[in-house]
Amino acid sequence: MELDPLVLSRMQFAFVVSFHAIFPVFTIGLASYIALLHGLFFKTNNPAWDRLALFWTKVFAVVFGMGVVSGIVMSFQFGTNWSNFSQAASNFLGPVLSYEVVTAFFLEAAFLGVLLFGRGKVPQGVHLFAAIMVAIGTFISSFWILSANSWMHTPAGVELIDYRFHVVSWTEAIFNPSFPYRFAHMAMASFLTGGFVVAGVSAWFLLRGRDPEANRRALSMCLWLLLFLAPAQAVVGDFHGLNTLEHQPAKVAAMEGHWETSGNVPLLLFAIPDQEAQTNRFEIGIPNLASLILTHSTDGVIQGLNEFAPEEQPPVWIVFWAFRVMVGIGLLMIATALIGLLLRRKGKFHQHTGFLKTLVYMIPMPFVAVLAGWIVTESGRAPWLVYGMMTHAEGVTPSLTGPMALFTLVGYALVYVVVFYAGIYYLTRVVRNGMLPNEERETAGDNFRRPMRPLSATETPFDDDVDPVRN
């Protein structure tokens, strides 16, 4: 079997970036939630908010730490596997990605330490301010990353001279056409992720009757948030899709499994796309709906994949199904939020065992949806690395051989499996230890000379002979 360094490099990048992405997507939403909890405590002085804030800050610390560890690899990937691309796009990507690093360092140096270790040492108002700044900082970080990514989808503000992009307008390049939509879609995805994790964990505590007061409040808040966010995300996603239709019609055609340009396009619920035959082998759809959604008219014409040469088409099967996974989970989220509203009217959203269990099972769902969404957008741009200007094949490191790429792909997979396993294992222990009662909180963490690193914000042991909370 021939080992293709291009395919392996794409697999490696997809693996590393997917693995990394699940951490920030959670911390961005969680940071805002923690800031909100601090704000509520500041305003009402109700200790329940404080208990929640302290607990979620610990979770934040562990997840943030894992995000940093997995992110280091990302910053080297561009050079090791995509050196031609790095060289060509460095004038734009170099500064933009570096600004992300600069933001992250500034955030960590100035505010993260205060948020994680400043309890009781700085005035409450300062602590609240630090929490807000950390939340804003996570958004600024994602601003830069998504700007760089969006630019690769809809390049603007640059000139290509001798295989090198030169920035003509920083504003046009940074605020490129797909950036506002992608940023809004991702920001809401982060909030949804944070919301579903907090809701699920609160539900888990409620099922066990632990700290019902605080957890009922947390769950109630989350359900209101999700009730608003889940449908709003569908609307934002639709706008993002329309933007994609304008700039990357081949991707939308793949998302819809739409082969021949035509009007009255049905929305396919199920299909088996066959790229070789350039058709779907089997399909069930709702007539005219895709035309209606994409052109706002039932007989609107949508470009089909037949307008693109087969070698310029994205892998339809992957894009088509990843899109359905994402949308399916989105609908599931809307349904969950609506059921929450119904139960609330009967006043028992925090007691209904079936609903609480459902919320626990929903915890992984937003992560799956986010990864599926990224698979849609990234696979859907194939074969382009910088859309319309540079292909994956042109961007890959020329000296890279198949065995080298395979070695590191397997290597990173092994490293990440170990780290991921240890991290998730530890995180579940932090969650199971739960919130500290008021008295313990007063004394915990008063050791001033402790390291100011994210993971040291938790005291939970990694292992011990008896598990104190297994019940």
Added chain:
Amino acid sequence: MEMFDLTIIWAGIIGFGLMMYVLMDGFDLGLGILYPFAPDEDARDVMMNSVAPVWDGNETWLVLAGAGLLGAFPLVYSVFLPALYIGVFLMLAGLIFRGVAFEFRFKSRRNRRWWNRAFCWGSGVAAFAQGAVVGAYIQGFHVENFAFAGGAFDWLTPFSVLTGFGLMAGYALLGATWLILKSEGHIQEWAYKVTPLLLALVLGVFGIISIWTPFVNPVVWERWFGHLQLIWIFPALALLSAFMVYRSVKRRDEGIPFVATIGIYVFTYLGLIVSKWPVIVPPNYTLWDAASAPESQLFLLIGVLFVIPIILTYTAWTYWVFRGKVRVGEGYH
């Protein structure tokens, strides 16, 4: 930009960032290398506790230098990383394992043995890979049309293996003298004992590397032996620093061994820079060939000039808070 040469400014920033990285992550990687040789588990606790508050701040400089390279000298980024493909992977894997080990070792009992191993092996592999990078830089790269065109193991030669072990020894020396500064009692006694051995090892390996380098690279030969120049001051100062390490250990000074070891490093580093200046992607490309567009360098410079003072302040403050001796059973668990 007629008034300032941005390329020179950026060379200064990245040179400074790398220097900070080598010095700061150097001593905590060094402790990882010394780890298996420590006299007992108490000593291991103290070794780890002495760097626990600062190690990730130390690695900040690596990330900053890496990101800065992509922004300011993309050719370095896009030649070094493919050329050192396997080495970069090993270094990252090493750094990740030891980073995780730092966090979880203190929280573990049953699994502590495994985290000890992860810490030691991770540190050793990362240090070796970094040393090999230096060796590969001295040797130069096969570059065609602004892209690396050599093989996967071109970087791995007897010379780069030697520089790899050289850096391991150097980091271990930094670690040992750091431990003299931060510990007391039998642990400090042990550190005093190993320092001269490590110093001898470092001098030996650095000496061989220095003699070998001109033979590996004719440009370096020309620079050092062409005509008598001021640059001989750097090896002279490095040797003087080494002598100070030796003398201060004899006199049982606590701070000077570490400072003098830093001296060895700084002067060796400067010596390496003057050997190569202004070639950054050997054998052919200079800093100016490797630079990104001036508007890109300027755009990034603004942010970096803003953040570097903040990082320096934060770093200084952290070291200040955690100053003084680390005692057995103290620290955070």
